[in-house]
Amino acid sequence: MNFGRVLTAMVTPFSKEGGIDYEQTSLLIDYLLANGTEGLVINGTTGESPTLSIEEKINLFKHVVNVVNKRVPVIAGTSSNDTLASIALTKEAQEVGVDAVMIVAPYYNKPSQRGMYEHFKAIAEATKLPVMLYNIPGRSVVTINAETIISLSKIDNIVSLKEASGDLDLAAAVIEGTDNGFTVYSGEDALTLPLLAIGAEGVISVASHISGNEIQDMIKAYRVGKTEEAASKHRKLLPLMRELFNVPSPAPVKAALKMKGIDTGSVRLPLLPLTEAEEKALKETMDN
Numbered sequence: 539m540n541f542g543r544v545l546t547a548m549v550t551p552f553s554k555e556g557g558i559d560y561e562q563t564s565l566l567i568d569y570l571l572a573n574g575t576e577g578l579v580i581n582g583t584t585g586e587s588p589t590l591s592i593e594e595k596i597n598l599f600k601h602v603v604n605v606v607n608k609r610v611p612v613i614a615g616t617s618s619n620d621t622l623a624s625i626a627l628t629k630e631a632q633e634v635g636v637d638a639v640m641i642v643a644p645y646y647n648k649p650s651q652r653g654m655y656e657h658f659k660a661i662a663e664a665t666k667l668p669v670m671l672y673n674i675p676g677r678s679v680v681t682i683n684a685e686t687i688i689s690l691s692k693i694d695n696i697v698s699l700k701e702a703s704g705d706l707d708l709a710a711a712v713i714e715g716t717d718n719g720f721t722v723y724s725g726e727d728a729l730t731l732p733l734l735a736i737g738a739e740g741v742i743s744v745a746s747h748i749s750g751n752e753i754q755d756m757i758k759a760y761r762v763g764k765t766e767e768a769a770s771k772h773r774k775l776l777p778l779m780r781e782l783f784n785v786p787s788p789a790p791v792k793a794a795l796k797m798k799g800i801d802t803g804s805v806r807l808p809l810l811p812l813t814e815a816e817e818k819a820l821k822e823t824m825d826n
Contacts, residue, residue, distance in 0.1 A: 539697035539719060539720075540721055540739060541576070541611045541613065541637075541638065541721070541739075542576025542610065542740065543576060543740035543757050544574050544575060544577075544741060544743060544753050545575065545577035545613070545742045545743065546570050546575040546577070546744075546747060546750065547582050547742050547744055548567075548570065548579065548585055548602075548747075549566070549584055549585060549586075549802050550580075550581070550598065550802075551563050551566055551801075551803055552802070552803035552804060556806065558590075558597065558598060559802070560601050562803070563598070563601060563605070564605045565800065566795075566800060567602065567606060568605075570746070571610060573746075573751055574746060574749075574750025574751040574752075574753060574754040575750050576610055576740075577610050577611040577612075577613060578602065578610060578611070579613045579615065580602050580613070580614055580615065581595050581614055581615040582615040582640060582672075583674075583787070583788075584787055584788045584791070585598075585615065586788065586805065586806055589807075595616075595627065595630075596630050596634065599614050599631050599636055602636075603634055603635045612637050612638075613637060613639065614631040614638075614639050614640065615642065615672075616628040616631045616639045616640070616641065616661075617639075617640070617642050617661065618644075619644040619645050619647050621657050621660050621661065624657075624661050625661055625665075628641075628667070629664065631667070632667050636667065637667070637668070638698075639661075639668075639670070640671075640700060641658055641661055641662075641669055641671060642677075642678060643671075643672065643674065643675070643678040643681070644657055645677060645678035645679060645680075646679070649680065651685070651686045654680065654682055655686050655690060659690070659693060662696050663693075665695070666695070667695065668695050668698070669695050669696045669697065670697070670698040670699065670700055670723075671690060671696065671699045672699075672700045672702070673699060673700065673702060673725070674700075674702040676703075676704075681703055683708070684708045684711035684712050684715065687699055687712050687716070688711075688715040688716055691716040691717065691720045697719065698720065698721045698722070698739075699712060699722045699723065700725040700742050701722055701723065701738070702726050704726060704729065706733070706736060709722060709736060709738065710736045710737070713738070714737075721738075721739040722739060723738060723741060723742045724740070724741040725742055727741065727743050727744060727745040727775075727782070730753070730756070731760065731769065734761075741753065741757075744782055744787060744791050745775065748782070748795070748798065748824070749775060749778060752774075752775060753775065755771060756772055756775065759771060778824065782820075784816065784819070785812065785816055786809055788805060788809075789805050789809055789810065789811055789812055790816070792811075793811070793812045793817055793820055794824060797820075797824060
């Protein structure tokens with residue numbers, strides 16, 4: 539399923555008191571949609587989902603759906619390492635009116651491939667919404683194997699994959715082994731162009747908070763056959779993409795947004811805001 543080429547894994551703005559800042563969330567959404575974003579992924583890792591309460595997640599879903607007002611797809615992260623809890627939040631998201639849900643590989647409890655298959659299957663069967671799988675072993679410890687993803691793609695509403703394992707062989711196997719309607723998105727900004735080259739649809743990006751139009755230009759150049767131009771644009775974007783992950787995300791991108799005049803507040807513990815030296819390095823990269 540095509541959700542667009544450039545989707546933003548959106549940060550969750552916080553007020554000085556530490557709650558969700560809904561006014562800034564509205565401003566951020568409008569800014570992103572005016573600067574290259576074709577879809578929003580909310581309550582993912584970049585949205586600091588591990589530190590949001592269930593009530594905050596549902597309220598965030600409601601607010602984003604209302605502000606977006608069908609202008610672009612809204613994909614909500616609704617999973618955890620608890621299958622029943624994931625089903626419950628997915629049903630809440632469906633009720634609120636999101637367009638799809640993103641389900642991450644269960645972290646910490648390290649399920650087998652069969653366990654992961656049953657986890658994703660149970661969630662998919664509990665909703666009418668399209669489901670995007672999320673493969674990110676760097677955070678979840680487990681990798682969803684290509685064979686498991688291909689098997690899951692045969693479930694009608696499992697339609698897409700956010701691929702952040704860094705394994706191009708796995709991504710290629712998934713693209714080759716799934717039907718044309720199943721889409722793969724890069725979950726790592728720096729691998730967007732390599733993944734496009736083997737058949738990915740686009741990117742779910744953190745850097746698009748800052749350079750959404752430039753990422754769009756790179757993808758457009760590649761898709762019309764201007765591969766050298768696309769490669770040049772990719773290389774120019776790489777320093778920023780690296781700097782945005784130089785310390786645990788989303789602290790750098792929240793600092794970068796503030797430098798651009800969009801204050802989304804700080805991060806919640808156990809994450810920390812940037813140090814003075816880290817902010818200086820980020821500003822130099824952005825200025826360049």
